[in-house]
Amino acid sequence: MRAPADLPFATTLLVRDACLCLHAQRAARALARRFDIALKPAGLTSGQFSLLMSLNRPQPAKLSAVAALLAMDRTTVTANLKPLERRGLVETAVDQADKRARLLLLTPAGRSVLAEAAPIWRHVHAAIETTLSDPDHLRAELNALSRSDHQDGAAG
Secondary structure, eight states, X not given: OOOOOOOOHHHHHHHHHHOHHHHHHHHHHHHHHHHHHHHGGGTOOHHHHHHHHHTOSSSOEEHHHHHHHHTXXXXXXXXXXXXXXXTTSEXXXXXXXXXXXXXXXXXXXXXXXXXXXXHHHHHHHHHHHTTSSOHHHHHHHHHHHHHHHHHHOOOO
16 A cells, blocks of 8 residues: 655645635635625625525526526525525425426515615625725626536536
């Protein structure tokens, strides 16, 4: 049995300094923390806000469409819906056109919480954008990366 090869510390430094995945994860965690703190008075986390906002549409959304929009698998969306359902913010119904599909909709209470949270989001979002040199370019680049992930099945 071969002894494991040592990985040079220089590789660790390279990953620390250059890894796009690491930098994106760190930025995502920092942004999520900032929004979590800001949205706490509305009783939401940043993830819950995003999930509720994805349901703010004229017609109920299919679970699969919400999962695709949020780049989550269906089981993760379902798990994240549970506390929102318990709070009466979201309802799930069977799609009459396709009995296998589930439809998700905001309740009046969910719409109310979202209406309370939206101005908080706008304020924090605007403040964050002022710290960026070109937020539109950053958004475009992040969207391009998320689309390429779906096209080539890349991970990490």
